[in-house]
Amino acid sequence: MRTSLCDRLGIELPIVGFTPSEHVAAAISRAGGLGVLGCVRFNDAAELDAVLSWMDENTGGKPYGVDIVMPAKIPAEGTSIDLAKHIPQGHRDFVERTLRDLAVPPLPDDTDERAGVLGWLHSVARSHVEVALKHPIRLIANALGSPPVDVIEQCHAKGVPVAALAGKAEHAVRHVDNGVDIVVAQGYEAGGHTGEIASMVLLPEVVDAVGDRVPVLAAGGIGSGRQVAAALALGASGVWMGSFWLATEEYLQTMGESEAMQRALVAAGSSDTVRTRIYTGKPARLLKTRWTEAWAAPDAPEPLPMPLQNLLVSHAHNRIHHAADPSVVSMPVGQIVGRMDRVRPVADVISELVSGYEETLSRLDKTR
Amino acid sequence: MRTSLCDRLGIELPIVGFTPSEHVAAAISRAGGLGVLGCVRFNDAAELDAVLSWMDENTGGKPYGVDIVMPAKIPAEGTSIDLAKHIPQGHRDFVERTLRDLAVPPLPDDTDERAGVLGWLHSVARSHVEVALKHPIRLIANALGSPPVDVIEQCHAKGVPVAALAGKAEHAVRHVDNGVDIVVAQGYEAGGHTGEIASMVLLPEVVDAVGDRVPVLAAGGIGSGRQVAAALALGASGVWMGSFWLATEEYLQTMGESEAMQRALVAAGSSDTVRTRIYTGKPARLLKTRWTEAWAAPDAPEPLPMPLQNLLVSHAHNRIHHAADPSVVSMPVGQIVGRMDRVRPVADVISELVSGYEETLSRLDKTR
Structure with a gap:
């Protein structure tokens, strides 16, 4: 399982x-892949800096990358207090009522609560880039398409390639025109922000659209060696996996008290996800639970635009996480959740991908 | 490109x-695949009988099959006149108003109009089976899952294997338990009736669920050799393609005056489809046109259940077909429509699938 991407990165x-999770990211890099740490959870640049220093010491000298969330167009900006003024009271009332209906208790008084995920804000994402470029990172990926051109130039000046997610071929071409070095083609089946075109159709379209200009990674639906082989057959130079690591032992080392979430993921089938705007304001695939069902009810309000929706629900997310009820989880995950049937070490996942890939190629040999 | 399915069929x-189209089906069989003729358009069993006799003479002795539309549970039954009583006037008014808004003229007085597509009715589908079994068919496929067990037994008594579409692994297992011989795993990206799980995730799930009991065909998103290779990598024993043949020269030989529809398909991209209940009452993927958009508007009524919805719109379909406006087509098609960029002979499509498949396997060889 070796492609030109391996030499490139x-x-x-x-x-x-x-x-x-930095524990997961480091384990992926140590196992021979490229661990990419999501920065959106870091409101404080100093905290990210400390975690990247930990990465530098724990990847065994192997490469790693970071992922930021930065729209090319600058959306509403400001502190969470400024932005909160734009959230209608009816939405707040719905959230409060829903949490009560779902028996999600208030947080204990001594809980150190975060002030919403400010990583969605442009200024915070820029601080992530600046901190990350002080570390020996090998990739910066942007979950919302091309970052602004000056950010791409800043990365290139440090020799760091930039990857951008795309759900349509025309978006991929625009990213490459902006200077992006690697396109992540994210299919409908993927977790988190996702478009409507499934990987089987999207991948060859994106590969043909960008031609030899940049490599394409396949995102969405990857959790076995067969799926890696399918992605490479469709023209991808590699795979981008997100959901699958949620059910690893290393995930708990960073994200303590996530056992209820992992139980929910392990129990879920591939039909148990829903694509909805309730997490961030843009369509994202989440685990289907009583929380997402409440937002799908006829009396539920329309989700707010990004970044307001995430501010609206961030306190609810803290309460939901603390309640630890597997039926009321709020978690982005792809349709591959159906294959996440136990919690394993990262290295086991990767060695199974490799052996499954080799078996698949041997099986395909027999069709010639 | 040879699997156990080849020997089986x-x-x-x-x-x-x-x-x-019998012209397309015969051309597929002559080119080495298995052409499967959809029977739903035949209200009259004698008409189907004549077309199958034509197939017997035009497939060059190669095998072919038929496709019926038969729910395992018997739905509303009766003639179209009985059933028409259940269609609300508000729905009829909406259809009439929409056709006027879209500038779709009435049919000329001398048009020989069909009385809706009765192939959706159980009794008519049973007559299709009886007629088909008098011909040397090699497969009966059912577009709505398992046919009733007595129909499966009737086919087996004649040595004809039965295939059934499935959009979930548990449906596939149920089909096999009922005696079905081949499962067609139909992903979200497919045209026509389709579920929510994309092929990348659905295929290995179905393959693992049915194990060695039956072969699995991949349906949805297939239109190139890369996609055939991906489907086989995911564990399929072959592919089931439907949409792609709509843009062939042979299609016009059966379905005259479809040039406007073909122009619309050739112009469409992979984003230009929508999954909706407006065609039959069950979710089916259609080309997105001004007709589907009208049904998605806030003032549009909810589609009726099967078989009423198809009766409601069948006259509209005739008018739309006759109007020959590429912007007002009503046609089931999958996301692969984005790759249907010209009208070609069937044999060209198949030879490109084969050469693309071989190139893909050679490319994968280099990853070892």
Whole structure:
């Protein structure tokens, strides 16, 4: 399982793993892939800096990358207090009523609560880039398409390639025109922000549209060696996996008290996800739970635009996380959740991808 | 490109092509695949009988199959006149108003109009089975899952294997338990009736669920050799293609005056489809046109259940077909429509699938 991407990024396997957990990211890099740490959870640049220093010491000298969330167009900006003025009271009342209906208790008084995820804000994402470029990162990926051109130039000046997610071929071409070095083609089946075109159709379209200009990674629906082989057959130079790492042992090392979430993921089938705007204001695939169902009810309000929706629900997310009820989880995950049937070490996941890939190629040999 | 399915069905290539056109079906069989003729357009069993006799003479002795539309549970039954009583006047008014808004003229007085598509009715589908079994067919496929067990037994008594579409692994297992011989795993990206799980995730799930009991065909998103290779990598024993044949020269030989529809398909991109209940009452993917957009507007009524919805719109379909306006087409098609960029002979499509498949396997070889 070796492609041109391996030489490009200095990795052994064309497996790029996106995760908010530094323990997972480091384990992916140590196992021969490229661990990509999601920065959106860091409101404080100093905190990100400390975690990247930890990465520098724990990847065994292997490459790693970071993922930021930066729209090319600058959306509403300001502190969470400024922005909060734009949230209608009816929406706040719905959230409060829903949490009560779902028996999600208030947080204990001594809980140190975060003030919403400010990583969605442009200024905060820019601080992530600046901090990350002080570390020996090998990739900056942007979850919302091309970052602004000056950010791309800043990365290139440090020799760091930039990857951008695309759900349509025309978006991919625009990213490359802006200077993006790697396109992540994210299919409908993927977790988190996702478009409507499934990977089987999207991948060859994106590959043909960008031609030889940049490599394409396949995102969405990857959790076995068969799926890696399918992605490479469709023309991808590697895979981008996000959901699958949520059910790893290393995830708990960073994200303590996530056992209820992991139980919910392990129990879920591939039909148990929903694509909805309730997480961030843009369509994103989440685990289907009593929380997403409440937002799908006829009396539920329309989700607010980004970044207001995430501010609206961030306190609810803290309460939901603390309640630890597997039926009321709020978590982005792809349709591959149906294959996440136990919690494993990262290295086991990767060695199974490699052996499954080799078996698949041997099976395909027999069709000639 | 050879799998166990080839021996099972007596074909050279594991490419099964579903089409309402006998000219297309015969051409697929002659080119080494298995042409499967859709029966739903035949209200009259004698008409189907004549067309199958034509198939017997025009497939060059190669195998072919038929496709019926038969729910395992018997739905509302009766003639179109009985059923028409259940259609609300508000729905009829909406259709009439929409056709006027879209400048779709009435049919000329001398048009020989069909009385709706009765192939959706159980009794009519049973007559299709009886007629088809008098011909040397090699497969009966059912577009709505398992046919009733007595129909399966009737086919087996004649040595004809039965295929059934499934959009979920548990449906596939149920089909096999009922005696179905081949499962067609139909992903979200497919045209016509389709579920919500994309092929990348659905295929290995269905393959694992049915194990060694039956072969699985991949339906949805297939239109190139890369996609055939991906489907086989995911564990399929072959592919089931439907949409792609709509843009062939042979299609016009059966379905005269479809040039406007073909122009619309050739112009469409992979984003230009929509999954909606307006065609039959069950979710089906259609080309997105001004007709589907009208049904998505806030003032549009909810589609009726099967079989009423198709009766409601069948006269409109005739008018739309006759109007020949590419912007007001009503046609089931999958996301692969983005790759249907010209009208070609069937044999060209198939030879490109084969050469693309071989190139893909050579490319994958280099990853070892």
